[in-house]
Amino acid sequence: MNKLVPHPAADAAAVVKLANDKRLASFPRLANLVDTMTAAYLAYDRSQGAPMFVFEFPTAEQAKLLKGHYEKPPKCLQYIKDMRKVSEPRPCPMCGSMHTGTLDHYLPKADFPLFTIFSKNLIPACKCNSKRGTKLLGGQAGERFLHPYYDNCLSERIIRAQFDDLGDVPRVSLELTVPRTHNQYAAIAFHVREIVEKTAIKGFLSDQWSALYRRPSLVVRDFKVNCRTQAEVETALTEELDRRDDYHRSKNNWNSVFVRGLLEPAVLAWLTARLTDPNRADDAPLG
Numbered sequence: 206m207n208k209l210v211p212h213p214a215a216d217a218a219a220v221v222k223l224a225n226d227k228r229l230a231s232f233p234r235l236a237n238l239v240d241t242m243t244a245a246y247l248a249y250d251r252s253q254g255a256p257m258f259v260f261e262f263p264t265a266e267q268a269k270l271l272k273g274h275y276e277k278p279p280k281c282l283q284y285i286k287d288m289r290k291v292s293e294p295r296p297c298p299m300c301g302s303m304h305t306g307t308l309d310h311y312l313p314k315a316d317f318p319l320f321t322i323f324s325k326n327l328i329p330a331c332k333c334n335s336k337r338g339t340k341l342l343g344g345q346a347g348e349r350f351l352h353p354y355y356d357n358c359l360s361e362r363i364i365r366a367q368f369d370d371l372g373d374v375p376r377v378s379l380e381l382t383v384p385r386t387h388n389q390y391a392a393i394a395f396h397v398r399e400i401v402e403k404t405a406i407k408g409f410l411s412d413q414w415s416a417l418y419r420r421p422s423l424v425v426r427d428f429k430v431n432c433r434t435q436a437e438v439e440t441a442l443t444e445e446l447d448r449r450d451d452y453h454r455s456k457n458n459w460n461s462v463f464v465r466g467l468l469e470p471a472v473l474a475w476l477t478a479r480l481t482d483p484n485r486a487d488d489a490p491l492g
Contacts, residue, residue, distance in 0.1 A: 207455035208359040214284035214324035222281035253355035268318035296458040298353035300333040309334035347391030366466025
């Protein structure tokens with residue numbers, strides 16, 4: 206998960222060009238939709254993508270044409286192609302996985318076709334976008350999916366790994382790092398429950414633990430040599446966390462989620478007991 210800077214697409218100008226391009230097979234059937242789309246885009250921006258404030262709908266024919274232009278963007282919609290290329294190697298802003306690979310419609314195009322080509326409705330994501338389907342809101346007040354272009358809380362650290370029954374195969378779960386008093390707690394908890402928890406993140410965290418257990422420096426580079434004190438272990442983990450945050454430009458990428466979990470007091474104490482053991486060879490297994 207991560208806060209993103211929107212693509213600087215001139216959406217309103219692109220719509221005008223799209224509707225008036227006589228070379229496109231859709232001409233002139235989108236012409237009477239220009240004012241509606243322009244107003245809808247402004248409403249979307251003002252409401253920060255909130256679906257309860259968006260009610261405009263094109264005709265079935267216009268919806269089909271917009272979908273076709275999204276799938277095969279003409280020159281005036283070049284920003285769609287650009288967004289697909291740029292997003293690929295980065296962590297998913299919706300779930301934090303270590304890749305994206307597609308553009309997700311925050312408001313699903315099947316239910317909100319007017320925003321099919323709107324740049325601020327297009328989110329680079331991984332296959333987690335299929336986990337939520339067309340669902341947008343929860344049943345309780347404040348429950349909704351976070352929007353990477355608008356929700357500043359995505360710049361905060363909002364989740365960490367939780368390891369229990371420590372050993373070669375611990376129990377793995379996720380914990381929120383924000384307090385219940387956080388003004389977006391309901392949305393954060395809903396987003397994590399309905400998207401992040403349904404991904405392969407727990408398997409990823411388990412694999413990372415296995416690597417750490419087998420050879421610590423594979424996960425935390427400063428663990429190549431035994432530590433002497435708990436303070437040294439904590440410093441190594443804190444520096445590793447900072448590196449991963451910085452490299453991935455996200456505090457909620459899965460790598461950072463893992464390392465943050467290692468800093469919990471019980472885990473830190475368990476690691477310290479093993480990493481400071483004078484009878485253990487450098488970078489040897491923790492068991």
